Amino acid sequence: MVAANFDTINELKQSLVRKALSYGIWVADTTAAAVTAPFDAQGVLQALPAGYKPLGYTTDDGVQFSGDFSVSEVTAGQSAKPIRSDVETDTVTVQATLLETQAAAVAVFENLPLSTLGDTGGLWDWKRPMSPATIYRRLVFIARDTGSNGTDPIYIVRHMPLALRTGRGDEQWSRTEAISREVTFTGYHDEAQNTDMRTWFGGAGWMALAPRTDEVQSVAITGGPTGGTYTLTFDGQTTAGIAYNATAAAVQFALEGLSNIGVGDVVCAGGPHPGSPVTVTFGGQYDGTNVPQMTASAAGLTGGTTPTVTVTTTTPGGP
Structure with a gap:
């Protein structure tokens, strides 16, 4: 056998350590088009379809992607280990705390149609119904980093084509802190897109990391x-x-x-x-x-x- 060089086989690469130096969340009604091609062939970020509204500033703990994953196991008296395991649940949730008092952010927190409140500065008025409506949304999350040269962007785009608000945190009013609204969304399987979440990587900084061939x-x-x-x-x-x-x-x-x-x-x-x-x-x-x-x-x-x-x-x- 050939002796190994540990540093060579370990393949540590600082260029592959990513951060969300800036990020944003966009929401749309399910009548808006789903996101299917956020980048062109050269990796340039493209505009979102019509109908997507930004949710603005969030608290500095950012956006948390999590979920529930569980398996069911078959055990047997002849084995100390399970003899079969099957995925039972695999769901994805997203949580963020919104800081801006703007129409889309309030509508998401209050579970209202996006068209309910109108423009910021207009007279807003809404009532909590006895039976809350089930309102599905489309959500887009975009994080931006920079490549190793410090300038070329690297983007991560995640799309929930069918998301439902499944959690709402406290809305706190105080003299010392901004009014914030914590929301949790769960992704559901969208039949047309055949997924509950899709993720893309792109941008000039990302494309520059591709293996290259000498002519x-x-x-x-x-x-x-x-x-x-x-x-x-x-x-x-x-x-x-x-x-x-x-x-x-x-x-x-x-x-x-x-x-x-x-x-x-x-x-x-x-x-x-x-x-x-x-x-x-x-x-x-x-x-x-x-x-x-x-x-x-x-x-x-x-x-x-x-x-x-x-x-x-x-x-x-x-x-």
Whole structure:
């Protein structure tokens, strides 16, 4: 067996430690569209469908996601351990304490339709009914963090397409504390969305964490030249002449002479020409990048039968 390097196999990554540096909660009636695509293909956060209203500030203990999970077990006299376990319940709840006295927050706390109160500053009036209504909502929770560069956002989006207020805490009035309203929601299975909660990760900072592949291009000579040189052009810059029988090291030296390729930006292998292709792997400043494909000129090659130089991309770079 091969000895292990503990630090290597432990794979500790500070870049994967997330915080909700800022976050928000939005609520909508079930007549509003469910959230199905909060990000585009590039991971850019998209606007919520019409009808979602922000619930504003919460207390600094934030949003708590919890729930109830239980299993039923079958025991037997012949075993000290259960011989079968099945999930019995698996529910999700969300709790937050709202600080803003605004229409959506009060409606959620008082279990009112969102249209009941109207705009802030208008005359509000409502009565508690003898039999409380069962009012389902759609809820969206968005947390924002930053990537390792401190600027690119990382978003976590959670959507409860069918949520019911199942708990209400105290509403406290005092001189020293803001009036707050604690609410608890339980998620129920939405048939159209086939879930009680869906979660997405996105944002430029998150996309930057994706594994990336270094691009590999192959330079091959055909036609059996017996002398002369050829050139390679990368992103508008052209090398000095490269010998028809160059080794991989010689091709790498020529590429490193370009103003847009430094030492460590390419690693060449294979060869020598003309019998074997030379592979060029891009790294350094081009690490994990889809770089332009090089072009070649065989005008300086001599001998053989119409010698040509062909460049092909064998492994595209990028995520």
